[in-house]
Structures are given as C-alpha cells and as structure tokens.
Amino acid sequence: MDRRHDHAERPRRHGLRDHRPGRGVAVARPDEPRPRRSDPRDRKHGRHPAHGGRAAEEPLMKPSSRLSLGADVINLLIPHRRPFSMVDVIESYERTPRPTLRAARHVSANEPVFEGHFPGLHLWPGVYTIEGLGQSSNLLGIIAAYQDAWEKKGRDPNEVLEALQNLALGYRMQPGYKPEMSAALIESLKTHSHSHVGMSASVDVKLLQPVFAGQRLEYLVSQSHLMEDLARYEVEARVEGRTVAKGVMTSTRSIPPLPAPIFG
Known part of the structure; x- marks a missing residue:
C-alpha cells in the first residue's frame, strides 16, 4: 500500500x-x-x-409627541405640594400605541428628609421614588383622560396638549403665550383639582439601587390596561441610565366631566 x-x-x-x-x-x-x-x-x-x-438596548423612551411642562403646570394637574411633590417636570408624552409619559425629579441635598435619612448620608428614601412613580402615573392618567373626553366631543385630542404647552409658555414667560387658549382649561383644573387624585389599589415595585442627593431621577410610566375606573401602569425609575426601581402599579382614575367648550 x-x-x-x-x-x-x-x-x-x-x-x-x-x-x-x-x-x-x-x-x-x-x-x-x-x-x-x-x-x-x-x-x-x-x-x-x-x-x-x-x-x-432601547432608550428610556422614544416619544412621538414632545410635551415639556414645568412644576407650575404640574401643580394644576395634581394637588401634591412640596415637600411631597415628587415630579419637577414632564418631558414627553405619547398617546399611541399606549399612553406613555416621561418625567423627572432633581434630588437636592436641601431636601428636609435628609435631616434624618440618614444622618451623615444623603440617601433618598425608596418610598419617595415609589411615590414619584405614582404621581407620574397619575399625571399620565389625567392627560390621557382629558384627551379621551375631548375626542368624544369630536375634537382633535392634540388640542389638549397644545393648551397645556401654551400654559407652560405662560408660566415660563416665553413669547407665544395666548391666555385665551388655555383660560377654560385652567378654570376646569382649578375647579376639579381635588378629583385628580388616583387612589393606589396595588403597588408591586422593586427597589434595585440606591439614589443619592445630587442625582436626577427619571420616571417612565406606561398605561398597560384600563378597566372602567381602574388603570394599570408599568413603571420604571432610572438614574444615569441605570434602573433603580421597576414594577407595576394599579390605581383608580377619577376625572370630572369636562365643560363644553373647554378650549374655546
């Protein structure tokens, strides 16, 4: 071989x-x-x-409709006041494919809670992070409900966002503000502000990382289910791109009937 x-x-x-x-x-x-x-x-x-x-990895949110509202407009939407107002700004909102809102809160070292939590360590209480997610969910529910009500009247729901954004221009003393455009909305919000509180039905949120003074909390809330007066939200809080809290919240939604016409 x-x-x-x-x-x-x-x-x-x-x-x-x-x-x-x-x-x-x-x-x-x-x-x-x-x-x-x-x-x-x-x-x-x-x-x-x-x-x-x-x-x-997907960004925190890709909004289809930018909505920038400051603390003064937020105070018209929900009755929470300092030191228990946990949302400083609404940064964006989208109605489809499901209502989603992005908000934020700057954690200052001057917060009264740091006098005792903890001495020598500016550790933001986890319950405050959860409260911020709850208030963000409440804001989302209110804006979405106003849009739904306006659409039922045969009007463009985006007019609600335009009226809110117009309010923001006024409070920030920027050019372009039209008082008549938001006058009826302001009256409705002031008259029924006590009805804009969503009572928490259940909270299932896990705190994943600590938050400290000097950091910026970003809230992302998305409405996943709506059953009559109950709304279910998927919630997440981030700091510098890291998830610090995540879970699910269910709350009641009580929005008063809107007067007609509300935006003129």
Whole structure:
C-alpha cells in the first residue's frame, strides 16, 4: 500500500490545522458559528456583529409627541405640594400605541428628609421614588383622560396638549403665550383639582439601587390596561441610565366631566 496516498486521503480532524504545503488554513468545527462580517447598516440601526446583529438596548423612551411642562403646570394637574411633590417636570408624552409619559425629579441635598435619612448620608428614601412613580402615573392618567373626553366631543385630542404647552409658555414667560387658549382649561383644573387624585389599589415595585442627593431621577410610566375606573401602569425609575426601581402599579382614575367648550 502506498502510504503517501493513504496519508493524502486520510480525513482531517475538524478544528485542526493542515500543515501540508499550500494548505495552511484552519478548519472550523461544524458546530462553531462562522464570524459575522461587519455590515454598515449595523451602525445605522444600533446593531453590533458580536451580538448577533441584535438591536442595542432601547432608550428610556422614544416619544412621538414632545410635551415639556414645568412644576407650575404640574401643580394644576395634581394637588401634591412640596415637600411631597415628587415630579419637577414632564418631558414627553405619547398617546399611541399606549399612553406613555416621561418625567423627572432633581434630588437636592436641601431636601428636609435628609435631616434624618440618614444622618451623615444623603440617601433618598425608596418610598419617595415609589411615590414619584405614582404621581407620574397619575399625571399620565389625567392627560390621557382629558384627551379621551375631548375626542368624544369630536375634537382633535392634540388640542389638549397644545393648551397645556401654551400654559407652560405662560408660566415660563416665553413669547407665544395666548391666555385665551388655555383660560377654560385652567378654570376646569382649578375647579376639579381635588378629583385628580388616583387612589393606589396595588403597588408591586422593586427597589434595585440606591439614589443619592445630587442625582436626577427619571420616571417612565406606561398605561398597560384600563378597566372602567381602574388603570394599570408599568413603571420604571432610572438614574444615569441605570434602573433603580421597576414594577407595576394599579390605581383608580377619577376625572370630572369636562365643560363644553373647554378650549374655546
């Protein structure tokens, strides 16, 4: 038997290197995935070849309708006042595919709670983070309910957002404010402010990381279910991109009937 011929026909083992002249190419195992080539489209869509082309982590929210409301407008929507007002600003809102709101709270070292929680350590109470998520959910429910009521009157629900944004211009003393555009809305909010409180039915929120003075709490709340006067919200709080609290809240929703016309 010709051993040279036998050596040439002998099957190579997978994963070993063939050292014969001109054959110095590593042979991959059949069960090993081949490396994925880089695709310029990956950068455009936030994918990375090392991750199998999967999309990168989604941002906190991608709003379809920007809504920037400060503390003065928030005080018209809910009755909470300092030191128990846990929402400083509403940053964005979207109605579809489901009502979602993004808000925030700056944690100042001058908060009265830090006098005893804890001495020598400015640790933000976890119950305050949960309260902020609850107030954000309440704000979302109120805005969504006003839009629903306005739509039932055959009007464009975006007019509610325009009236709220117009109010923000007035409180911030910015050009473009039209007092007549939001006068009826202000009257309705002031008259029925006591009815804008959503009573908590259940709270299932886990505190995942501590929050300290000097940090900025970001709230993301999304309405997942609505059953008559009960609303269920998926809630999340973040600090510097890290999730510090996450869970589910269920609360009642009591919105008074709107006068007509409310926006003129």
